[in-house]
Amino acid sequence: MKIFVEMAKCENHGQCAISAPNNFELDSDGNLRYQESFGEEDLHDIEDAIDSCPLQAISLDRDPTYA
Amino acid sequence: MPERGPLIGVVGAGIAGLRAANALLKRKDDARVVIFGDENHRTYNRPGLTKKRYPNSGSPKSELAENLKIKEVENDSVTWRLDTRVEEADLSGKVLRLSTRGTFEYDGLVIASGVRPRTSAEVGRECAFHTHRTLRGLDDAQYIHDELRASKKVTIAGAGFVACELASLAGEYGCEVSVLETRRSGPFESMLGRNISQALRRWLVQHGVTFLTGDSARQSMCSGSSEALNPESSSDRSLYVEAIGSVPNVEWLCGNGLDLSDGVRVDEYMRVPEREGVFAAGDVARYPDPWATGSLTRMEFWKNAVETGELAGRSLASALGYESEVSQIKYFPSMSTEVFGLRIQIAGDPKACDSMEIVRGDLDRLDQGVLVKFLREDVVGGVAYMDEGARYNRLYIELVKALKAR
Numbered sequence: 001m002k003i004f005v006e007m008a009k010c011e012n013h014g015q016c017a018i019s020a021p022n023n024f025e026l027d028s029d030g031n032l033r034y035q036e037s038f039g040e041e042d043l044h045d046i047e048d049a050i051d052s053c054p055l056q057a058i059s060l061d062r063d064p065t066y067a
Numbered sequence: 068m069p070e071r072g073p074l075i076g077v078v079g080a081g082i083a084g085l086r087a088a089n090a091l092l093k094r095k096d097d098a099r100v101v102i103f104g105d106e107n108h109r110t111y112n113r114p115g116l117t118k119k120r121y122p123n124s125g126s127p128k129s130e131l132a133e134n135l136k137i138k139e140v141e142n143d144s145v146t147w148r149l150d151t152r153v154e155e156a157d158l159s160g161k162v163l164r165l166s167t168r169g170t171f172e173y174d175g176l177v178i179a180s181g182v183r184p185r186t187s188a189e190v191g192r193e194c195a196f197h198t199h200r201t202l203r204g205l206d207d208a209q210y211i212h213d214e215l216r217a218s219k220k221v222t223i224a225g226a227g228f229v230a231c232e233l234a235s236l237a238g239e240y241g242c243e244v245s246v247l248e249t250r251r252s253g254p255f256e257s258m259l260g261r262n263i264s265q266a267l268r269r270w271l272v273q274h275g276v277t278f279l280t281g282d283s284a285r286q287s288m289c290s291g292s293s294e295a296l297n298p299e300s301s302s303d304r305s306l307y308v309e310a311i312g313s314v315p316n317v318e319w320l321c322g323n324g325l326d327l328s329d330g331v332r333v334d335e336y337m338r339v340p341e342r343e344g345v346f347a348a349g350d351v352a353r354y355p356d357p358w359a360t361g362s363l364t365r366m367e368f369w370k371n372a373v374e375t376g377e378l379a380g381r382s383l384a385s386a387l388g389y390e391s392e393v394s395q396i397k398y399f400p401s402m403s404t405e406v407f408g409l410r411i412q413i414a415g416d417p418k419a420c421d422s423m424e425i426v427r428g429d430l431d432r433l434d435q436g437v438l439v440k441f442l443r444e445d446v447v448g449g450v451a452y453m454d455e456g457a458r459y460n461r462l463y464i465e466l467v468k469a470l471k472a473r
Contacts, residue, residue: 009134011118013403014412014460015370018467026457030410051373054114054403056137 001060002036003046009057019052020045072097073387076163076171078153078319079179080104081113082369083349083376085139087177090380092144095389100145101171103163105152106204111135114369116208117232118405120215120239127216128209135205153180158323158342175383178320178331178339178347179376182313182367187290194291197222197307202229211308215240220305222247224288226254226278228404230310231267234276235406245277247284254406258418259451263439266430267406267453274407313367315351329353330365335395337379344386348372348379357397358416366400374398399471408455409433414467417441417449426466427459438463447473 003023012032016024022042024034038046050058075091077084080102088100104110112135121127121134152166156176163171184201192199202211211233215221218241223230226248237244248254252261253268271278279287289307315330324341326332331339331347335355339345349372356364375396384391401414417423420441428437436454440447447470452463 009115011405012457013405013410014457015401015403017460018401018412018414018464021464026460028456028458030455030457030460052370052401054112054369055118056112056115056135059138 001038003034003038004036004059004061005032005034006057006059007032009055011055013054015052015054016049016058019049024049072099073174074098074172075100075175075177075383076173077102077177077179078156078163079177079181079316079349079351080106080108080110080147080149081179081181081349081372082110082137082139083181083352083372083379084177084179085110085145086373086376087179087346087348087380087383088145089139089142090377091384091387092142094381094384094391095387096144098144098387101148102145103148103151103153103165103171105150105166106206107150108132108205109140109147109149110137111205112137112369116202116205117229117236120236121212122216127212131209131212132205153319156320156323158320158325158345161344175344175387176346177379177383178345178351179349179372179379180316180319180351182315182330182350184309185312185314186309187288187311192291193304194289196304197289197291198304199289199291199307199309201309202233203313211306212236214306215242218242221245222287222289222305222307223310224308225310225312226251226256226268227310227312228255228402230254230308231271231406232404233308233310234271235274238274238276238407243277244275245279245287246271247287248278248280249284249288252280253278255411258413259439260417260423260441262423262430263451263453266433266437267411269431270407270409270433313350315365317351329363332363336382336393337375337396338382338386344383346379346383348375352379354396357395358399359419366398368400368402370401371398401467409453410455410457412452412463413449414451415441415447415449415470417451419443420448427462438466440466 115135121130155164220243222245253264256264317327330351330353350367353365381391403412420443426438434455436458438459441449450466
């Protein structure tokens with residue numbers, strides 16, 4: 001699975017970086033940075049980040065190459 | 068004949084109701100779930116109503132609705148009864164009376180009827196000067212976005228989250244914005260205190276907002292009722308939005324012996340203690356505060372609705388005899404908003420604190436970032452961070468983590 005953020009929806013509120021700091025962060029200008037791939041141990045935090053996003057911009061997409 | 072699963076009524080089509088429905092169906096897929104919503108829309112992302120403007124040509128209505136879609140509504144096991152208000156509940160007879168004149172008998176019930184805007188004026192009314200509106204639902208937002216897009220003058224009564232996001236949105240659309248706050252000196256004062264509130268007020272004023280307080284605000288308030296109508300001036304009327312707080316939708320539950328003093332009182336598993344098989348979640352649920360022993364809390368935030376809804380669904384599954392992991396609510400308040408480019412993040416419960424301390428930055432330079440902690444008897448009970456960028460975001464996250472672990 002991969003993390004997918006709809007950047008057109010993202011407004012850089014930063015709630016994801018609080019829920020899952022290993023996977024999301026805001027750079028010094030306040031823009032979201034994230035890594036698509038993640039370790040299994042972060043899954044719970046990422047799900048929390050998905051729920052926390054006030055714009056509902058984050059989802060987990062199954063990577064078709066591993067389907 | 069195959070055995071039929073239990074029939075579950077969910078009153079409220081917001082995220083709390085949908086989450087409860089989905090959490091139940093995940094554990095008990097033969098349950099028949101009916102969600103009642105008084106809007107003509109399935110669940111959507113409510114926080115997104117005021118988060119950004121829709122400048123494109125074409126239909127802003129469909130643009131807004133499209134942008135607020137959420138994946139979770141795609142669950143074919145749920146039956147939607149939209150445009151249907153639940154007028155009355157008889158919890159001992161387990162029956163709901165509907166605005167469509169029908170009734171609905173249930174085996175289990177989730178109360179997720181939310182809140183409505185507090186208002187002093189009659190909504191939808193026009194006076195000589197204004198068109199009066201409030202903002203809660205998608206239709207309200209569609210109307211307001213349309214009006215703001217026409218770059219009209221807008222007056223907003225109130226200085227809370229909805230009011231400030233609306234002011235910011237209106238400013239982006241190019242409107243002339245006035246904010247009226249009669250009781251406080253600036254935005255979010257009851258939560259963040261006077262100093263931050265005044266700094267935020269200056270921020271709004273720097274961005275072109277006319278911010279009136281006290282008597283001058285009172286003089287500009289309009290209840291919409293006493294003015295004589297002049298039909299010829301209808302095009303001159305400006306938008307007047309009241310965003311002065313909310314009222315829990317509990318009237319339909321009266322007469323059932325529940326504690327409805329501020330929303331619906333539930334226990335830490337979202338169970339309504341007086342009635343077996345009845346649960347409440349979302350903005351309407353008042354539950355034992357996991358961060359302050361002995362007190363109750365009721366919160367109107369997206370994540371609170373998600374977590375209480377999920378738990379209500381799990382608890383319901385468990386009550387129906389299905390294996391379901393149920394643990395006490397642990398929701399940790401963490402919220403954010405953006406006002407004229409300033410991101411404001413708040414975590415914990417600053418309202419319950421008695422002093423504040425600036426960790427980084429200067430309240431006269433909000434754009435450069437200000438990080439604040441709130442103390443209650445010298446213990447940190449809340450943190451807030453305001454910034455145009457994210458200079459201190461890491462430090463803020465560390466403070467939030469420490470607060471959460473306390």
